[in-house]
Amino acid sequence: MxxxxxxxxxxxxxxxxxxxxxxxxxxxxxxxxxxxxxxxxxxxxxxxxxxxxxxxxxxxxxxxxxxxxxxxxxxxxxxxxxxxxxxxxxxxxxxxxxxxxxxxxxxxxxxxxxxxxxxxxxxxxxxxxxxxxxxxxxxxxxxxxxxxxxxxxxxxxxxxxxxxxxxxLVHEGGVHRYPEDTYYGGGEWTILSAWLGLYYCEINEVEKAGKMLRWIESKANINGELAEQVLDNVNDDYYINKWESLWGEVASPLLWSHAMYLILLNSINKLSLLSVNNTIK
Structure with missing residues (x-):
């Protein structure tokens, strides 16, 4: 069809x-x-x-x-x-x-x-x-x-x-899409790091979620902008130039990346506040 x-x-x-x-x-x-x-x-x-x-x-x-x-x-x-x-x-x-x-x-x-x-x-x-x-x-x-x-x-x-x-798929805090990925070399995606962080929030692993959050923050540029993916650790660096020649550099800033960062930050803050309140009680 x-x-x-x-x-x-x-x-x-x-x-x-x-x-x-x-x-x-x-x-x-x-x-x-x-x-x-x-x-x-x-x-x-x-x-x-x-x-x-x-x-x-x-x-x-x-x-x-x-x-x-x-x-x-x-x-x-x-x-x-x-x-x-x-x-x-x-x-x-x-x-x-x-x-x-x-x-x-x-x-x-x-x-x-x-x-x-x-x-x-x-x-x-x-x-x-x-x-x-x-x-x-x-x-x-x-x-x-x-x-x-x-x-x-x-x-x-x-x-x-x-x-x-x-x-x-995880390297220090960055999350790759899948092992065979070669899109822009197959780097680490901001949204996927946030998504794994959200999963950690769901199982009350706040420290692990915080690690994902800090990794995302560390990859923002000087203007605080987040890209679609980070190319520090890629699956195959040959494909970086290939994709850049076709479409230019990795998309940045990317709305989806910023949205997922804020959702993760909000989720961590809620869990941290809940933990404090439970401690006070």
């Missing part, structure tokens, strides 16, 4: 579709949007009326319930012929979160199907693998616990997955 056979993945700032030739069949974004909307509805004081979003919700939920087990591009816009565990986690998280408001039996049935599919096809040696047919790891597997809750953060499957991520 062609790009036009699916709902668009890329949009311009004004809301119009993006006409550039990017991979289009990518489902994780629709799951992420449903999850984000549900969080907005929980947190917003003056905007908790789900009815105004019903048309968009109906389109997104029907789309995901129909296509969740189709091969598509992952969050890195790669491997469009594979079924990705992180994509399934994002779809599950979005459908599960929004269904707290909808209580839809079809969505509930789909959630059970997704969970069982992951258990049957996305686990090797009692830990999550990158794709159904690729026994490798990827830092985006953190999504399965944080924030999409496909598994609980203390589930043995998640613990084993994080152990592999720590062993194969």
């Amino acid at each position: 062609l790009n036009d056979d699916y709902l668009p993945t890329w949009f311009m700032l004004d809301g119009n579709n993006c006409d550039e030739e990017w991979p289009n069949f990518q489902l994780d974004g629709y799951g992420e949007w449903l999850w984000a909307l549900s969080q907005h509805l929980k947190l917003a004081e003056n905007d908790n009326d789900i009815a105004k979003y019903k048309k968009s919700i109906d389109v997104a939920t029907e789309y995901l319930c129909c296509f969740w087990n189709y091969p598509c591009f992952n969050c890195w816009q790669e491997d469009g012929e594979k079924i990705h565990t992180s994509t399934l986690a994002a779809i599950y998280g979005g459908l599960n979160s929004i269904n707290e408001y909808l209580n839809d039996s079809y969505i509930e049935s789909t959630l059970k199907d997704i969970k069982q599919y992951v258990l049957d096809n996305c686990i090797e040696d009692n830990r999550l693998k990158k794709c159904t047919d690729l026994n490798s790891t990827d830092a985006n597997l953190l999504w399965a616990a944080t924030p999409f809750k496909l598994f609980k953060v203390n589930d043995l499957i998640i613990k084993n997955t994080v152990n592999i991520i720590e062993k194969e």
